[in-house]
Amino acid sequence: MKISRRAALFAAGAGAVVVGAGAVGISVAEYDPPEPAAPPATDAQGHVVWRNWSGIRHSYPQSRIAPASEDELAHRLKTSPAPVRAVGAGHSFMPLVPTNGTLLSLDAMSGVTAVEGDQATVWAGTRLGDLGPALASHGRAMANLPDINKQSLGGALGTATHGTGKHLRAIHGDVTALRLATVDGNIVECSKDKNPDLFDAARVSLGSLGIIVQARLTTIPSRRLHRRVWLESFEETLAAAEQRWSTHRNFEFYAVPFTGLAANITHDETNEPARPRGPETDSQFLEALKALRNLFSFSNTVRKAAARVLLASSQANPEEAVDDGWKLLSTERPVRFNEMEFHLPADAQLAALREVVETIERERHDIFFPIEARRIAPDDAWLSPFQGGPRGSIAVHTYYKDEYEFLFQLIEPILRRHGGRPHWGKLNSLRGADFAAMYPKWKDFLDLRRSLDPDGRLLNDYLRGIFLS
């Protein structure tokens, strides 16, 4: 969560309440569930485990490779044990990466190779956190960024990772050309002018057509942004959200369940001198929300009243910062979580969000993570969730030590009923037939995939399930 300085104020207030409750209260407030059971570090054959960031997916790859050139990658792609699955930061909650064949890292193929005009050519292994300063050294910037900076560019493109902004597209929407390594050992170039079908399919392709090696991106001049974060009532935020999406470069908000409040975040271009954000404090905000959960989950009324008292002072103290966009839009997320995010038709987003919050407050008193709402401009990649019109996203998070199955039973039906398409990397239970009904070019994608990888060397069990079922 990007709540920042109010986290400190909130944590201080929560602490005061806990101290007032005495030693037992402190003990209850500080309760942290046990660490989820971990798989063995190695399997019977001595293969080391791979787990995703949140810990819910794992496998024991028999081979791990990190090619340092296109030629090496093309060769290894042809010869390494299948399935070959590329991994970046492992931030996907869906089983996109698990393989008992070959785990492919592009960490050795990282960096900006050229900047010409507004076009930057970037190796797909580049982490987003490194891309910002690399482009800034050329006076350029990505138009938008997601809120986590760990992902590799290839992983972010492959899963349609996005930021927020009514007039800003997901990262793949700014791609103008790709170089793709295919399982026959070749490197294929594609753009709107060269292999246009492959270009439209490959921008969001889950590593199933080939491995994205390099992308050419449209960039913008590097500008400072003015960041403002403030709390207000959830109802006020809902009433103002459309206007804020229209008037701010970037706007998002977090509905904070069991508080009646929402944290609003805007970013706008400015020429003001830099005023950096300071240390990350969002973990403390979450810790305080967890303490409120631990103490007051027996009564929504008491929990809400306590939260509003504790947050009253911070409501009067919005966070302000000015800095380069890459330093503000995308940050560390030190507290691990699991997440479901769907992208809904924009005009359905706010009604669906209200229903999600009401459902959580009625059914799941154990939830304490804020619920994120963002807006994304459309693009035309075949499997882009933003294909066909603007989308509003709703993301529900659960602490990594907490149960998350309820997302499928309670939250997914709401998001689907409102016309949502799932984020490709985040929790969902959809199958091939569901995606076929959502994406007009689904069959074209399947045909292209089959022509590029007829033996399914790039498909793990999950991808076989959705592409071959």
Add this chain to the structure above:
Amino acid sequence: MKGTVRIALCATSIALLSGCDSGPPTPEQLAALKPADARLAAMYEHSCKACHATPGSGAPLVHDHGAWDPRWAKGLGVLRDHAIVGFQAMPAGGQCAVCTPADYEKLIRFMADQEDK
């Protein structure tokens, strides 16, 4: 994660979030420190450094004995396995997809400033 009360006291008493520990490396040291071995340095800079050289990330900072010594006391094998399977805020593998168990041991020794042990 630290306890809420301790966070609250820390946050209120030290001008909101300047940190409770004493004696960690300076920002300049955090930026400059890396293993001497080039291959290991590349792994560190690609994976570990993002958290272990970032104050406030929750991770023990590189060469911060105040943070590392209690962990080192658990034993290198325990720390290696925590790095591989994940533990608390530490994601499994520490964002390194190609590190071997021996690499993790070397990286932990470096970050804990125990390379001579």
